[in-house]
Amino acid sequence: MKSFSCDCGQRLFFDSEACVKCGAVVGFDVSTMSMCRRENRDPCVFPCRNNEEFGVCNWFVERAGDYCFACRFNRTIPDLSFERNLTRWKRLENAKKRLIYTLLDLDLPLVSGFETTSQGLLFDFVEDERSNSHFAGEVHNTGYSSGVITINVAEADDVAREAERIAVNEYYRTLLGHLRHESGHHYATFMPMTNHEEFVELFGDPDEDYQASLERYYAHGPPSGWQENFISAYASAHPSEDWAESWGHYLHIHDVMDTAASTGLWQEDPGGTIEERIRQWGELSVVLNELNRSVGQTDTYPFVLNSNVKEKLAFVDRFVRTLKRSPSDQAGR
């Protein structure tokens, strides 16, 4: 992500709501893809309706009372009759907006399912019986189906998410990671059949029995030596999961390298080829891990990019380039 600053010179963050130096109300303006002060904007901007009603959004809109570009993707918001869900929702919104920023930054097609009948995207933020007895009989797993990304809101609870991370033996589990992964399933629906053969060669047959594969994975774990072929153990569960994991990592790498360059942490030109960017990412991720270890934290990026994974990332990169939006897709932001 780019670095932003207030007109007074103070640094602003993507989730800032006010400038800590001059006190100006600030927010994100999607038309310029930047953080800005609310006053002196032309055209005038207003807070998103989800800011006025719930305080969970810092994006601006051009017409008072509207939902912002990002909030127009929400089909189901957390049940706010439970007080704790407001905080969880705010965390979910924050991660969702970071995902949306990256998708727009990559010029990918991105339209709310409320505004199109084909290949739109929506989000359901739902709770189930595992975290709230009020929802007895309901089970909602984080996942993607027919244009809808579902996130169990308990994932926005640090204790619950960390418990699940340990239970399923993962190194890394975050809201942003979930969202980036699920968006990979969405963009897979944009893949032309001409890419099919190459996809199968790299990831395997996406039509392999999904339910059976997942059951096998959860019963027996990943195959031994999975590290040589996959970015994560879960990627070995099914070719579609391998794709979504690879896609998610492509977005991680894109965003972190962008942030590192924008803040001055990384001064090498990432260059035009994916191979060069992956090479630099290898160096940068070591720096990030060492920085974290210096303050006693776990690794920022606990993954190894082997040559098979690099080929998969290169495939994602070629696909992303073919997906670049036509100018007409950009209307209505």
Ligand SMILES: [Zn+2]
């Ligand atoms: Zn300021």
Ligand SMILES: [Zn+2]
């Ligand atoms: Zn909003």
Ligand SMILES: [Zn+2]
């Ligand atoms: Zn998945």
